[in-house]
Amino acid sequence: MSPQEKEAVDAFRRDVVEPSMTSLVVIDFWAEWCGPCKALTPVLEKVTADYTSKGVMLAKVDVDANQFIAAQFQVRSIPTVYAMFQGQLVADLTSARTESQLRTMLDQILRQLPVQSEDSAAEAELEPLIAMGEQILAEGDHERALSVFEQIAEMAPEHPQVAAGRARALIGLGRADEAEAVLAALPEEAAKGPEIERARAALALAREATPVEDLSELEAKAATGDMEARYELAGARMASDRDAAAATLLAMIAEDRDWNEGAARARLLTLFEAVGLEDPWVSAQRRKLSAILFG
Known part of the structure; x- marks a missing residue:
């Protein structure tokens, strides 16, 4: 290896390989005489600048000034664009010639790699x-x-x-x-x-939800089996007692799941969504609902 080649390798290690340990480095192999390279450069610069906060950076390698480096990467035509992470080539981006194509490819890569950003x-x-x-x-x-x-x-x-x-x-x-x-x-x-x-x-x-200070009258009416009163009672209870609200709605569904176009089930599902579908309470109530619907 000549002194010039060693200098080029040291510079490449410093400017490309070392940053790739934590960042995704887009390597653009280009030359001053290359027309397609000049067309692609603004696209690469814009997109990589937009992706800086995501841990992406651009490294440009002039193949005329760095023939040894280009040979190591078997660059046979330009522009050639690679992505490097942790010292390894992880993708060939040469086919991405538009902003949209490049963003799509970078997004796919970033979803798969632990790039610090x-x-x-x-x-x-x-x-x-x-x-x-x-x-x-x-x-x-x-x-x-x-x-x-x-x-x-x-x-x-x-x-x-x-x-x-x-x-x-x-x-x-x-x-x-x-x-x-x-x-x-x-x-x-x-x-x-x-x-x-x-x-x-x-x-x-x-x-x-319709909070009611005194539920006694509504409860008495609901106790007669009045579906509208039971629905209102569930709405009043949702603000303070989700267990009671769910119990009322489940009982209504068990009695007549199609009442008012399935209003009780729709209200119960809204309650589940509001509490959070991953919440253990929701899981328990869902089992009760399934038992009613499919038991």
């Missing part, structure tokens, strides 16, 4: 804070939970879990309109997650 670091920082807010929310302290989620929102205003937590805290405080505004302000992509669906279900439940 600003986004993942920020997510790791947020996780314990979100968990704390959720715990406070589960304990029923909606005022304190709202304060926690609003503080987290200053760090990540469009994070779906944070927005969902804020919305559910506001719902618990009887501020449904504000909760709706929080959810409506989310970008389209962020608004598709299950946590947002749960918050929307909680909002729908809050709109449906």
